[in-house]
Amino acid sequence: MAALLEMRGISKVFPGVRALDNVSLSVQPGEIHAICGENGAGKSTLMKVLSGVYPFGSYEGDIIYDGETLACRNIRDSEARGIIIIHQELALVPLLSIAENLFLGNEVAKNGVINWGEAYQRTEGLLKKVGLKELPTTKVEKLGVGKQQLIEIAKALAKDVRLLILDEPTAALQENDSQKLLDLMLELKAQGVTQIIISHKLNEISRVADRITVIRDGASVSTMDKHEITEDRIIRDMVGRDMAHRYPERTLNPGPVLMEVAGWNVWHTEQAERQIIKDVSFNVKKGEIVGIAGLMGTGRTELAMSIFGKSYGQGHKGSIKMHGVEVDVSTVPKAVKAGIAYVTEDRKGLGLILEEPIVKNITLANLAGVAMRGVLDKRRETRVAEGYRKQLAIRTPGVQQKVVNLSGGNQQKVVLSKWLFTEPEVLILDEPTRGIDVGAKFEIYTIMKELAEQGRSIVMISSEMPELLGMCDRIYVMNEGRIVGELSRAEASQEKIMALILKGEGKAA
Amino acid sequence: MAQDQKSGSALGDRLRENGMLLALVAIVALFSILLAYQGKTFLQPQNITNIFLQNGHVIILALGMLLVIVSGHIDLSVGSVAAFTGAVAAYLTVNLGLPFYVVIPLTLIVGGCIGAVQGYWVAFWRIPSFIVTLAGMMVFRGATMWMLGGQNIGPFPKEFQAISSGFLPDLTGIGQPHGLTVILILLAIGAQFWLGFRARARDAEFGIEPEPMALFMGRTVLIAAATGFVGYQLAFLKGLPNVLVVLIVLTVLYAFFTENTTMGRRIYAVGGNEKAAKLSGINSDRLVFACFVNMGVLAALAGMMVTARLNSATPKAGTGFELDAIASVFIGGASMTGGSGKIVGVVIGALIMGVMNMGMSIMGIGIDYQQMIKGLVLLAAVIFDVYNKAK
Numbered sequence: 001m002a003a004l005l006e007m008r009g010i011s012k013v014f015p016g017v018r019a020l021d022n023v024s025l026s027v028q029p030g031e032i033h034a035i036c037g038e039n040g041a042g043k044s045t046l047m048k049v050l051s052g053v054y055p056f057g058s059y060e061g062d063i064i065y066d067g068e069t070l071a072c073r074n075i076r077d078s079e080a081r082g083i084i085i086i087h088q089e090l091a092l093v094p095l096l097s098i099a100e101n102l103f104l105g106n107e108v109a110k111n112g113v114i115n116w117g118e119a120y121q122r123t124e125g126l127l128k129k130v131g132l133k134e135l136p137t138t139k140v141e142k143l144g145v146g147k148q149q150l151i152e153i154a155k156a157l158a159k160d161v162r163l164l165i166l167d168e169p170t171a172a173l174q175e176n177d178s179q180k181l182l183d184l185m186l187e188l189k190a191q192g193v194t195q196i197i198i199s200h201k202l203n204e205i206s207r208v209a210d211r212i213t214v215i216r217d218g219a220s221v222s223t224m225d226k227h228e229i230t231e232d233r234i235i236r237d238m239v240g241r242d243m244a245h246r247y248p249e250r251t252l253n254p255g256p257v258l259m260e261v262a263g264w265n266v267w268h269t270e271q272a273e274r275q276i277i278k279d280v281s282f283n284v285k286k287g288e289i290v291g292i293a294g295l296m297g298t299g300r301t302e303l304a305m306s307i308f309g310k311s312y313g314q315g316h317k318g319s320i321k322m323h324g325v326e327v328d329v330s331t332v333p334k335a336v337k338a339g340i341a342y343v344t345e346d347r348k349g350l351g352l353i354l355e356e357p358i359v360k361n362i363t364l365a366n367l368a369g370v371a372m373r374g375v376l377d378k379r380r381e382t383r384v385a386e387g388y389r390k391q392l393a394i395r396t397p398g399v400q401q402k403v404v405n406l407s408g409g410n411q412q413k414v415v416l417s418k419w420l421f422t423e424p425e426v427l428i429l430d431e432p433t434r435g436i437d438v439g440a441k442f443e444i445y446t447i448m449k450e451l452a453e454q455g456r457s458i459v460m461i462s463s464e465m466p467e468l469l470g471m472c473d474r475i476y477v478m479n480e481g482r483i484v485g486e487l488s489r490a491e492a493s494q495e496k497i498m499a500l501i502l503k504g505e506g507k508a509a
Numbered sequence: 510m511a512q513d514q515k516s517g518s519a520l521g522d523r524l525r526e527n528g529m530l531l532a533l534v535a536i537v538a539l540f541s542i543l544l545a546y547q548g549k550t551f552l553q554p555q556n557i558t559n560i561f562l563q564n565g566h567v568i569i570l571a572l573g574m575l576l577v578i579v580s581g582h583i584d585l586s587v588g589s590v591a592a593f594t595g596a597v598a599a600y601l602t603v604n605l606g607l608p609f610y611v612v613i614p615l616t617l618i619v620g621g622c623i624g625a626v627q628g629y630w631v632a633f634w635r636i637p638s639f640i641v642t643l644a645g646m647m648v649f650r651g652a653t654m655w656m657l658g659g660q661n662i663g664p665f666p667k668e669f670q671a672i673s674s675g676f677l678p679d680l681t682g683i684g685q686p687h688g689l690t691v692i693l694i695l696l697a698i699g700a701q702f703w704l705g706f707r708a709r710a711r712d713a714e715f716g717i718e719p720e721p722m723a724l725f726m727g728r729t730v731l732i733a734a735a736t737g738f739v740g741y742q743l744a745f746l747k748g749l750p751n752v753l754v755v756l757i758v759l760t761v762l763y764a765f766f767t768e769n770t771t772m773g774r775r776i777y778a779v780g781g782n783e784k785a786a787k788l789s790g791i792n793s794d795r796l797v798f799a800c801f802v803n804m805g806v807l808a809a810l811a812g813m814m815v816t817a818r819l820n821s822a823t824p825k826a827g828t829g830f831e832l833d834a835i836a837s838v839f840i841g842g843a844s845m846t847g848g849s850g851k852i853v854g855v856v857i858g859a860l861i862m863g864v865m866n867m868g869m870s871i872m873g874i875g876i877d878y879q880q881m882i883k884g885l886v887l888l889a890a891v892i893f894d895v896y897n898k899a900k
Binding site for chain 2: 308309311331332333336342344349350351352353354355356360364365367368371374375376378379382398399400418
């Protein structure tokens with residue numbers, strides 16, 4: 001049977017990064033084809049090439065679709081050919097009705113005047129197809145994420161879809177909603193809609209997929225038929241085996257347990273019934289670097305921020321002890337006072353005041369440390385900032401520079417300085433090397449190593465498994481809001497982490 | 510990795526302040542020349558006194574407005590609140606016969622309470638400040654009319670009028686020239702040089718790129734000369750007006766507050782990036798609330814000043830004050846999104862507006878043209894800012 005879609009030798013280069021390197025993918029008509037890979041492996045980039053987000057000519061290689069070369073200039077072109085992609089972040093307008101969303105940009109209209117009667121009639125037909133019992137006039141914001149996902153699919157069906165691409169469709173869904181979605185996928189397959197699903201969830205893949213293609217570091221590693229699929233093979237293919245980065249030598253010398261989190265439960269900030277952190281317990285010893293591994297969206301950042309002054313979520317339950325004594329971390333100042341600091345993954349959005357100089361950013365979390373009765377001692381403030389500039393080697397002509405002018409690595413050092421000035425005992429570092437070039441990464445690792453040697457404890461959240469393996473004394477593995485396993489430095493490996501993530505679904509270790 | 514090389518931002522900010530000052534000087538010079546052709550003198554003692562008397566309320570409102578705008582909000586209600594508090598002061602003084610030393614603090618408290626109510630909704634309920642204060646603008650305009658019953662209340666006793674039309678008594682007893690004024694002006698000039706050199710020394714110590722000596726001296730001498738000239742003129746009229754004393758004290762106080770206190774710093778942080786400020790342990794809600802309370806108190810002060818100057822509380826008082834104050838803040842270089850702006854800039858901004866008002870009035874330019882010109886100046890100042898930032 002001739003393939004519906006044939007992508008051959010696709011390469012896509014961004015300034016400084018080769019995101020896709022000679023990727024090939026072949027999708028048969030009527031099949032569900034799964035694409036697996038780690039965060040940043042290039043799955044989404046490949047789908048953007050296919051759907052015309054990156055227009056024809058901006059990539060190398062050929063796309064043969066339905067026997068012809070596909071040359072899309074934009075998403076409209078690909079949609080005209082029946083290729084429709086549903087992104088992880090849903091593209092619905094919350095304040096418009098279901099019917100309005102379904103035909104957005106594609107209205108049932110004559111000369112610009114909408115025929116509401118026909119629109120509602122067609123909406124009802126589409127809603128029946130996806131198994132949703134809602135009125136066409138219901139506003140989308142009233143629906144849960146699961147139902148919104150179904151609306152997205154109905155929207156695709158409204159456009160006469162032939163190849164439906166779902167990018168991690170169940171990432172934000174609860175178990176029963178996920179099941180419904182997978183059922184719908186199988187139903188659509190029976191109706192002859194070819195589908196591509198991007199997912200890391202092994203149980204889902206094995207349930208719906210006919211074939212799997214694994215992508216790693218921008219290259220397709222393998223394609224397996226359903227009967228060839230084994231977890232071990234997928235895991236091995238996904239992680240590969242190269243340690244590209246180097247890490248400073250660490251001597252492990254952990255002291256007594258410093259911070260202990262027990263039975264920590266947190267619910268979603270807006271959706272009170274949705275539990276994000278489920279009965280999490282972990283501890284950090286003095287002078288130890290502890291990693292938290294897991295895929296994106298498993299609740300690692302939410303865990304860290306909920307511990308840090310309840311900055312995330314609601315209905316917090318559980319206890320946090322420092323030095324064996326339970327502490328109150330209900331507000332950020334209380335958490336800081338308890339000796340906890342949190343360095344955010346979102347440097348620009350949550351970490352820095354970009355238009356302010358370095359010195360004002362560094363002292364922001366501890367202004368009392370450079371003030372007397374509320375009056376700032378600017379001399380002392382500058383000395384403090386200069387001290388950190390030297391200690392962490394922040395490359396800048398002076399501490400009066402606005403942080404917006406600094407490189408990512410230097411900005412990260414400013415955020416680190418800010419929290420070090422609060423004299424924390426435990427530093428929670430969330431993706432500390434994201435968006436930083438390789439040289440600066442090594443500097444950040446070295447700073448972490450030195451901090452640990454000074455007796456500070458570090459919790460390192462990272463999606464890059466090699467850096468967790470290279471830096472951590474111990475690694476906790478998180479999935480779906482739970483800790484699903486704990487590995488010592490000696491026993492940890494990328495395969496074991498990935499196996500815990502994929503197999504540990506639903507069970508706590 | 511190469512050093513992050515960008516031109517010193519501190520220097521860029523200073524360039525802007527100097528630019529503002531030059532604009533003010535240029536506008537004064539322009540009016541002096543234009544009026545000289547009409548055979549009038551612009552810089553005479555009465556005019557100089559009047560600039561402060563007639564624009565004092567704008568400067569006071571602009572000081573509070575800067576904090577509100579820096580924190581990322583806006584207050585459209587200040588004109589109505591000033592009218593209302595003016596009416597309250599009139600009622601207390603004229604109808605109840607209370608003495609000024611009771612009326613003034615009571616009115617300030619009323620203003621603070623009004624600010625607290627509006628701030629409560631903005632800070633703790635996250636109602637957009639534009640909406641809350643737009644409502645306040647209507648509510649307090651109506652409340653003013655209700656309070657005054659559609660009539661004016663006045664006149665006031667001399668002590669209350671002195672808030673706006675009084676002059677500092679000459680404690681030295683020289684009389685002409687006004688001895689105390691001379692002494693204070695000389696002290697002020699000395700303070701400018703002393704503070705200027707101290708700041709330079711501190712910059713050098715902190716490793717801040719120093720301003721070229723010529724520029725620094727040029728500016729300081731210019732300001733000192735202007736201070737000396739204004740002081741000389743005032744000393745041979747009636748001395749320092751009370752309004753000017755209040756303005757100078759408040760300006761120094763707010764400049765110190767914004768630049769040298771932890772609370773001032775935190776307000777800028779909240780406006781610059783509220784999420785980052787919150788994650789740094791800053792209680793942004795409480796700070797925004799405080800900014801609105803402060804605005805209310807200053808609106809009451811401005812309201813009393815205007816009422817005292819007109820010698821009656823009128824239902825129409827304070828119309829458009831909020832726009833003058835907001836314009837001054839933006840001409841003074843504050844960012845529309847919050848997080849930046851300086852007290853000195855705002856005061857210069859308000860003075861530019863005031864000088865233009867007065868100059869154009871003396872020249873006999875109609876109110877129609879005045880409004881158009883003021884609008885264009887505001888637009889030009891902000892375009893200049895945006896252009897400078899984009900460079």
